[in-house]
Amino acid sequence: MSDPVESLAALTIHRDLDALDSALVHSLAELLQPTAIAIHRVVGLHQTSSRWSVSARLGRLVTFGRPAERATLDDELSPLHALPAHQTCLETATVRSFDAASSGVGLDMTLFPLGSTGGPVAVLEIQSHRPLEPHEMQTVASILRVFQNFWNVLDESERDTLTGLLNRKTFDDAFFKTAHALPGTASAAPGATGCWIAVFDIDHFKSVNDRFGHLIGDEVLLLVARMLREMFRHHDRLYRFGGEEFVVLLRCDSEADASRALERVRERMAHHPFPQVGRVTVSIGFAQVLPGDTPSTAFGRADKAVYHAKQTGRNRVCSHADLVTQGHACEQESAVGEVELF
């Protein structure tokens, strides 16, 4: 077993949550030399719609007697009950160990709950040809305590305090990661889907504050954020950019798919009875993220489209591509460096 202190030092170099999960998996793999190791995170807001998503994995992880695939779309992720031992580990927040005969995967398997401030949110799975020794279990538990504290600090720094959505500060990094993996780019993964950026702006929000007060205004912002989380897939990234403006990075196959998803959100919002306030509508502008875009060029196009939606009646979804076709905007707005970086 290599040095646990070195493992902790390697972990705490990272400032990115995805990288932190991978670093944990790598550190523990070096320490324990297991057959496979993975972190299963719970995604989705509600018990019924929650699913497992493998956020980091090393080795040939076996589930149900076959290698696990890293699924990318919500529909392809397993519901919680598909991994009953993992679900119990999560719900009881206890470490669970299985020998090769009882694990269901033909190997020894140990499951550790991973918590956040609100309770367990993930399970660390270690598969090996031998049971973990008591001193190894103790070392893993200690590393996980540091990992979780560090994860919580990073997670909090990436989120908007009112809504819990990602904050603007984290947008650029996520944008560049997405833009570098777009279909047609050198680093695109096989089967990569396109990406659209959408800007949501609540209509006449000042009048909500003026008529009902800031507390009710905040409540509206919270409800809008929750509806966005419910209506987008877990791999779509949701941001509050401040005030009543929200931004979504949306993975879709086509402009028509993006438009349909956004139209669904607009419509649901417009029909939702907001307590005390009644009807609240949003204007939405969207644009395809193109290879070579910077965060500001892509945002600038979506922002132009949302401005058009406001000018033409609000409670509308407008595409920048349509503005170009109709002569309200020009394609050159995609040129890198044309819009100032924020």
Ligand SMILES: Nc1nc2c(ncn2[C@@H]2O[C@H](COP(=O)(O)OP(=O)(O)OP(=O)(O)O)[C@@H](O)[C@H]2O)c(=O)[nH]1
């Ligand atoms: N309650 C609350 N209000 C906020 C917050 N941040 C910004 N606001 C308010 O959001 C309002 C935004 O108003 P405007 O930018 O004039 O836009 P609008 O009234 O939504 O009008 P349109 O966008 O043109 O439909 C302002 O009154 C801000 O004070 C917040 O965190 N909480």
